[in-house]
Amino acid sequence: MNVTLGTRRDARAVATVGGHESRRFALPAWARPLVTLLGLLLLWQAVVLTGRIPQEYLPGVPAIAAAFVAQLGAREFWAGEALTMSRAIGGLLLATLSGVGFALLGARHRVVQRALAPLSQIMLSLPPAALVPLSIFALGLGAALYTFIIWFACVWTIYASAVSALEASEPVQRHAARSFGYGAWECLWRVRLPAAWPEIFTGIRIAAAGSLMAAVAAEMLAGTDGLGFMLYDTAFSLRIPEMFALLAVMGLNGVALNGVVVRLRRRVAGWHDELAKMAGA
Amino acid sequence: MKLMLPIRALLAAACLGLLSPGAFAQTAVKVAGLRTIALLPVQHAARQGYFKREGLDVEIIAVGAGPAVISAVTSGSAQIGYTASVPVLFARAQNQPVRIFDAFTYETNQADGQWTWLVASEKSGIKSVKDLAGRTLAMNATGAVCELQFREHMAKAGVSFDAAKKIVVPFPQMQAALQLGNADAACVVEPFRTNMKVSPEIRARTLASGVLADQSQRYTLDVLFVREDWGRANLDTLRRFNRGLMSALDDFNRDKAAFRKMITDEFKLNPTVVSLMKSDLEFTALQTSAQEIKPLLDGLQRHGLLKAALKPEDVILKVQ
Amino acid sequence: MLQRLNWPGLLFMAALLLAWELSARAVASPSYPGFATVLQSLVGDAPVFFEQIGITLARAAAGFGLALVTMLPLGIFIGRTPKVGQYLEPAIDLLRPLPPLAIVPVAMLFAGTGSAAKISVIYYSACFPLLLNAIDATRATHPLLVNVGRSIGLSRLEIMRSIDLPAALPQIMSGVRLSVALSLLISVSAEMLLSTDGIGNYLMRAQEQFRIAAGLAGITVVALASLAVNTVVRRVEQRLLAWHHARQGLASN
Numbered sequence: 108m109n110v111t112l113g114t115r116r117d118a119r120a121v122a123t124v125g126g127h128e129s130r131r132f133a134l135p136a137w138a139r140p141l142v143t144l145l146g147l148l149l150l151w152q153a154v155v156l157t158g159r160i161p162q163e164y165l166p167g168v169p170a171i172a173a174a175f176v177a178q179l180g181a182r183e184f185w186a187g188e189a190l191t192m193s194r195a196i197g198g199l200l201l202a203t204l205s206g207v208g209f210a211l212l213g214a215r216h217r218v219v220q221r222a223l224a225p226l227s228q229i230m231l232s233l234p235p236a237a238l239v240p241l242s243i244f245a246l247g248l249g250a251a252l253y254t255f256i257i258w259f260a261c262v263w264t265i266y267a268s269a270v271s272a273l274e275a276s277e278p279v280q281r282h283a284a285r286s287f288g289y290g291a292w293e294c295l296w297r298v299r300l301p302a303a304w305p306e307i308f309t310g311i312r313i314a315a316a317g318s319l320m321a322a323v324a325a326e327m328l329a330g331t332d333g334l335g336f337m338l339y340d341t342a343f344s345l346r347i348p349e350m351f352a353l354l355a356v357m358g359l360n361g362v363a364l365n366g367v368v369v370r371l372r373r374r375v376a377g378w379h380d381e382l383a384k385m386a387g388a
Numbered sequence: 389m390k391l392m393l394p395i396r397a398l399l400a401a402a403c404l405g406l407l408s409p410g411a412f413a414q415t416a417v418k419v420a421g422l423r424t425i426a427l428l429p430v431q432h433a434a435r436q437g438y439f440k441r442e443g444l445d446v447e448i449i450a451v452g453a454g455p456a457v458i459s460a461v462t463s464g465s466a467q468i469g470y471t472a473s474v475p476v477l478f479a480r481a482q483n484q485p486v487r488i489f490d491a492f493t494y495e496t497n498q499a500d501g502q503w504t505w506l507v508a509s510e511k512s513g514i515k516s517v518k519d520l521a522g523r524t525l526a527m528n529a530t531g532a533v534c535e536l537q538f539r540e541h542m543a544k545a546g547v548s549f550d551a552a553k554k555i556v557v558p559f560p561q562m563q564a565a566l567q568l569g570n571a572d573a574a575c576v577v578e579p580f581r582t583n584m585k586v587s588p589e590i591r592a593r594t595l596a597s598g599v600l601a602d603q604s605q606r607y608t609l610d611v612l613f614v615r616e617d618w619g620r621a622n623l624d625t626l627r628r629f630n631r632g633l634m635s636a637l638d639d640f641n642r643d644k645a646a647f648r649k650m651i652t653d654e655f656k657l658n659p660t661v662v663s664l665m666k667s668d669l670e671f672t673a674l675q676t677s678a679q680e681i682k683p684l685l686d687g688l689q690r691h692g693l694l695k696a697a698l699k700p701e702d703v704i705l706k707v708q
Numbered sequence: 709m710l711q712r713l714n715w716p717g718l719l720f721m722a723a724l725l726l727a728w729e730l731s732a733r734a735v736a737s738p739s740y741p742g743f744a745t746v747l748q749s750l751v752g753d754a755p756v757f758f759e760q761i762g763i764t765l766a767r768a769a770a771g772f773g774l775a776l777v778t779m780l781p782l783g784i785f786i787g788r789t790p791k792v793g794q795y796l797e798p799a800i801d802l803l804r805p806l807p808p809l810a811i812v813p814v815a816m817l818f819a820g821t822g823s824a825a826k827i828s829v830i831y832y833s834a835c836f837p838l839l840l841n842a843i844d845a846t847r848a849t850h851p852l853l854v855n856v857g858r859s860i861g862l863s864r865l866e867i868m869r870s871i872d873l874p875a876a877l878p879q880i881m882s883g884v885r886l887s888v889a890l891s892l893l894i895s896v897s898a899e900m901l902l903s904t905d906g907i908g909n910y911l912m913r914a915q916e917q918f919r920i921a922a923g924l925a926g927i928t929v930v931a932l933a934s935l936a937v938n939t940v941v942r943r944v945e946q947r948l949l950a951w952h953h954a955r956q957g958l959a960s961n
Binding site: 454455458459462463475478479481482483484485529530531532554555556557558560561564565568570 | 737738739813816817820821901902903904909912913915916917918919920
């Protein structure tokens with residue numbers, strides 16, 4: 108199996124695919140996302156050039172790029188970016204702690220898991236946007252509102268992933284733990300949780316995108332600052348290229364956040380991939 | 389000895405200063421409002437220090453949606469709210485404790501005395517409200533001002549509103565909807581209306597203006613409101629707020645160009661659009677009365693959009 | 709039958725509802741209706757609710773169905789062929805965090821404001837949990853399984869179909885559960901933005917007119933619908949993964 112895990116190797120990474128060595132030219136790892144990005148931009152420009160949608164509503168890449176660059180120089184943009192990202196990450200952290208925490212509790216005491224099951228299933232499908240008006244009444248406009256909405260948007264996904272992951276522990280691992288004399292909590296903490304991290308991280312990745320979405324949605328509906336509010340503002344002032352530039356920023360934020368989560372996954376659960384690699388195809 | 393006199397004078401001045409009303413903690417007031425041009429006078433007053441002069445420390449929170457503004461006020465996150473009158477009427481009808489004390493925009497039957505329009509693109513071929521029969525209408529929300537406006541004018545022309553198709557899109561997307569043919573006519577406000585007029589692809593034609601068909605009694609559109617208990621307990625604060633705001637409105641009354649410049653700068657709109665659009669707020673008076681709320685209330689009830697029996701006097705808070 | 713009911717779950721929900729009703733009575737504000745008031749509104753308008761949630765569910769199902777049939781094969785393919793993954797995954801990571809609120813105006817430009825636009829937004833959102841889980845699950849398949857397949861001479865496609873898919877199924881089902889929930893959520897959200905019909909539209913109107921109890925009733929309807937859908941998904945999962953659960957059950961005895 109392919110071995111380049113983001114480490115700096117030279118361009119001709121030796122790839123082992125299906126047991127055969129392949130010496131075809133391979134781009135370095137950092138270049139590949141750029142190629143994809145370029146492809147996406149070309150696709151966008153092609154769609155714009157077909158003229159199906161007038162350019163004032165769907166601007167071409169040059170117009171959006173110009174607006175993007177202009178924003179990078181604006182102080183209020185960076186202020187808004189910092190606010191939105193900090194809100195999203197704060198809510199995500201809180202959701203991870205509470206989601207994994209409750210899942211662990213539920214894995215130890217089945218009663219807790221069964222009690223929370225209907226609630227978590229219901230909440231997964233509730234759009235956070237629908238809760239914003241009630242939440243304003245309860246929490247006012249401010250940090251508490253954002254934290255709650257983002258926490259709500261993330262926690263059920265992470266909880267569901269964690270529950271599923273903990274349930275799926277390999278019996279072999281559990282038996283081994285018991286034969287070592289581990290009690291129930293130790294078994295959970297030392298064996299089942301580490302084994303569950305990969306799937307939990309998949310849930311966290313999904314929730315991370317949700318946290319950004321929820322932050323932007325809350326800022327658009329009840330916000331007074333942040334990227335969501337700026338998005339609303341540019342749309343109502345009919346500054347369409349700026350609006351699309353902000354959307355591009357949101358996409359990049361997502362990539363960045365996802366990258367952070369993947370890095371974390373490698374540190375916490377990287378041994379999993381190593382194991383698969385070693386047993387290697 | 390000669391130095392003592394200036395020092396005594398200084399001490400005396402300091403004592404007087406300490407005794408004067410605005411010297412200690414100023415009353416903190418948060419104003420939550422929709423981010424439209426009518427919020428600019430409030431911002432101007434805050435920036436020029438007119439509120440500070442009255443002993444008020446005003447913080448302005450711009451919010452994206454009307455219901456959010458009302459929730460902010462009822463929850464106590466903000467003390468004063470600014471939004472369109474119709475959401476406030478709906479809230480009041482559901483026993484939310486809000487009361488209107490000022491109005492910013494009115495509609496009258498004078499020429500160019502309106503703030504809302506029904507428009508159609510040139511290529512749709514629609515020339516009057518009568519031609520709207522069975523066509524597709526674009527509104528920014530259902531059951532609110534836009535729907536009332538369509539119903540009023542279509543009823544006057546003898547055309548059925550229910551038989552027409554409707555789509556709901558936010559104002560920024562209405563122009564796209566008209567241009568792409570997703571809609572034939574739209575209910576719009578500034579700056580979208582001027583933008584559509586000058587756009588060569590749309591060349592919007594005005595079919596009707598004003599929310600109500602009968603504008604002989606002038607009625608409010610955008611209002612300032614408070615939560616009832618806070619408002620009654622702080623009438624003096626509201627009077628001071630009004631004085632500060634009137635100073636800002638006086639500035640704009642003297643210099644309308646300055647107001648337009650503020651619009652261009654704040655919203656980064658196209659200056660041409662700003663020079664063409666309607667932007668003269670009611671700069672001379674703030675207080676509103678039950679008489680000016682009544683026409684909208686009647687209109688909403690007439691078309692079944694508001695079912696509660698609400699009296700205009702129950703919506704107003706008299707400040708002066 | 710009584711034994712199969714989730715007693716802790718039911719009791720917990722009942723306790724929450726009781727707490728809601730009691731706190732609403734204590735606060736006594738029109739902004740905070742209690743459970744009883746909301747239930748009244750729900751029962752009173754029941755036919756309307758049924759009709760609206762039906763519309764919402766139909767769109768969610770269409771979007772999810774499309775995502776399922778396109779993303780599962782794609783995910784397994786990407787998981788198995790690392791080269792493709794290295795180019796496509798950045799694209800996935802770039803497109804995934806775009807909020808549906810942002811996609812809706814673009815979808816509206818291309819597809820109007822009807823069901824087509826909403827279904828395309830639902831499809832877009834439902835794709836990612838399925839895709840990500842399929843990729844991750846395929847990658848995590850124990851290499852021993854794949855080696856066995858290769859040693860008995862299965863082709864790439866056959867390995868994907870008869871080894872990767874079943875081995876990845878448990879995690880894929882986790883992705884299915886999330887994707888289904890997401891489809892319903894995005895269906896409601898899309899209706900809140902492009903309000904023509906459906907339960908999302910009902911919620912928006914209730915909010916704008918400050919009919920808070922009706923709005924909460926709408927949210928309750930969404931909650932009940934999601935419970936129903938989730939039960940169905942779980943039944944399907946139990947059937948499909950019976951062998952997996954049996955194996956775990958045997959081993960843990």
